[in-house]
Amino acid sequence: LNAEVIAISASTIVIQALLTGEVDFIIAPSATLVTSRLAGADTVMVSTNLPLFIDHIVSLSDISSVEQLKGKTGGVNRLGTTSDMTLRLALRRLGVDPEKDTKIIATGENPQRLAALARNITQFTLLGEPLVKEAEKMGFRDLYDIGTLKIPYHVNAVVTREKTVRERRPFVLKVVRAFAEALHFIKTNKEETKALIGKNLKTTDAEGLERAYRAYNAAFP
Amino acid sequence: VKNLLDDIAPRTPKAATADPKSFVDMTLVQELEAAGFFKQLYKR
DSSP states (O other), rough: OOOOOOOOOOOHHHHHHTTTOOOSSSOOOHHHHHHHHHTTTOEEEEEEEEOOOEEEHHHHOOOOOOOGGGGOOEEEEEESSSHHHHHHHHHHHTTTTTTTTTTEEEEEEEHHHHHHHHHTOOSSSEEOTHHHHHHHHHHHHEEEEEEGHHOOOHEEEEEEEHHHHHHHHHHHHHHHHHHHHHHHHHHHHHHHHHHHHHHTTOOOOOHHHHHHHHHHHHOHH | OOHHHHHHTOOOOOHHOOOGGGGGGOOOHHHHHHHTHHHTTTTO
């Protein structure tokens, strides 16, 4: 395979790129797959890289239990996206009704979510490692590791079109194999993987990278 | 997929009747498994 990997952050654009044939595969959360298919697209998941939520609820330091989130405002990337759904599902599992007990608002990407916490616009948000470690350094509390709830959800599904599977099956098979080999590499090459995470997230923080590796490695199939 | 369909079903009627299995094509992974690919990979 001679693959080109490109980053597209908005799910609507990702789906358009897939449906117009600009890309053959997307790595997307279940929400993107489900909403596009319900809208009539022939999108289908052929493999998955991350079948569980692994983010943490990070809060202001004076909040010491999930119960204390009642009456507070939480920040997610955008309403209706994976971070929004993760937070709502987790809160429900933890006995907090996200609709009645809290207010959830869109505060943007990770840096903006942290800024909203720092300005007390929100009192809790959702972050993944190694950013949880960064947040702790800034004085926020790592309130709850959602990974421990083991909520099944394909955060990183490998999605293509049924048309592609039908017309180019050997190619699709190669891609599925490649993803399986990548997971094997991650599980058997810890230091190289940590270096790759650090390169992509632009961090050299050893403890943060270790925590990120542990969290992802435990969740990868 | 079922988690998500259940979550959006109150606001999206189509989700209530959708079959979660229709969103996933397991035949490719099954084909690799039948060919012994995963056993070989994790023997390395």
